[in-house]
Amino acid sequence: MKARYLAFFSYIGTRFRSSEKLWLKNKKHYPDPESVQGITEIGLLKLKSLIYPNFVLSSRTDGGVHALNSTAHFDLERYGSNIYNPYDITHHLNKFFYKNDISIYMKRCIRVSDDFDARRWAISRKYLYRFAVLKKDLPEHEHIATLIPIEEWKRCHFLRLKNFDIEKFKEGAKYFPGYHDFTTFKRFDKLTQHKHNRRLLYSVDVRPGASRTVTEGRDNCFDYWEVEIKGRAFVHNQIRRMIGALMSVAIGKIPPEEIKVMLQVPSKNSWYSFMATGPPDGLYLCDVEYNPEDLVYKEESVDKTEELDGDSE
Structure with missing residues (x-):
């Protein structure tokens, strides 16, 4: 008997090339241990199902990005x-x-309706970006790498930025919520350049963060911050490029109002060459939300599939 399942899981993305398998023409069912999707399918194959256990992700993340x-x-x-x-x-x-030292943890699986779609039925996704700025009163000759707590390695983005102003950062972030064309904040790809990049962002919340370290004294070198972003779906690299743009705002390279212009004039040419995309280390997929009634197994259910490019961060 055939059944469809929904899996809830976490992973540390440092060792993975990406969450999604490489796309190979005419080779949908192939082993790919370098991706979250691929290694999970390898694990599911050991159950000896009569059909291939295609693991359809709700959200695609780049290598180094984590998921809670x-x-x-x-x-x-x-x-x-x-x-x-x-x-x-x-x-x-x-x-x-x-057994195989893989940084994935399966939280639970539930049976869902046969037409359930983890990507298309999601009503929101929440991401968190963690970064830490070196305090201004520390000696400039000391290298930042020697001050990063080992517990936070590849878990947070650490920076040494002169004249960093979190209030400017917050001011720039206020322009993001709403329905916008995020072409400026999308990684340019010739294969997807003709797809629409309009997305609805529900909220962007900038707040003080905290170190996850137990190493005494090391976390006192940095001011930790968290940016929580909630939306229906995201274009490729959107959040990391949003963070990069806000960093430029925080150090005075562009005014906060320039974020509004970058949204009003959606183009790869609206992206400034001096702005750097935030690294994946500090990005976490925190949650994927569904309507509770959609998670209840029904033998017959209405097809709720709609056209949506999905989520890719």
């Missing part, structure tokens, strides 16, 4: 009228990840 709660759906089929128990799938995958 991502989702994906997949189908499994076995002989007879029985289905795979969701608890057993969760246990099996976590055992596989642990």
Whole structure:
């Protein structure tokens, strides 16, 4: 009997090339241990389903980006009228990840309707970007790399920035919420340049952060900040380029109002060459939200699929 499942899982993205498998023409079902999707499919194959367990991600992230709660759906089929128990799938995958030293943790699996789509049925996604700025009163001759706590390595973006002003950063961030064309903030790709880049951002919240370190005294060298961004979906590199632009605002290279102009004139030419895309280390996919009733298994359900380019960060 065939059944569809929704998986809730976390991962540390440092070792992965990306969350999604490389796209190879006419080779959809192939092993790819360098991606979150690929290595999870390798684990699911060990259940010996009658069909290939295509692990369909709700959100695509680049290499180095982490996830606290991502989702994906997949189908499994076995002989007879029985289905795979969701608890057993969760246990099996976590055992596989642990045994092979893979930085993925399966939180739970549930059975969902056969037409459920983890990507298209998501009503919102929430991301968090963590960064830390070296305090101004520290000696300039000391290299920033010697001050980063080991517990935060590849978990937060550390910077030494002169004249960093968090209030300017917040002022620039106020222009992002709303329905905009984010072409300026998208990584240019000839294959996708003709797709529309209009997205709805619900909120952008800039707040003080905290160190996750237990190394005594090391976290006192930095001021930690967090940027929480919630929206329906995102274009490729959108959040990291938003952070890069706001960093330029914070150090006075562009005024906060320039963010509004970059949104009003959506073009790759509106992106300033001196602005750097924020590195993936500080980016976390925090949550993917669904309507609660959509998570209840129904033998017959209405097709809710709609045209949407999906989420890619």
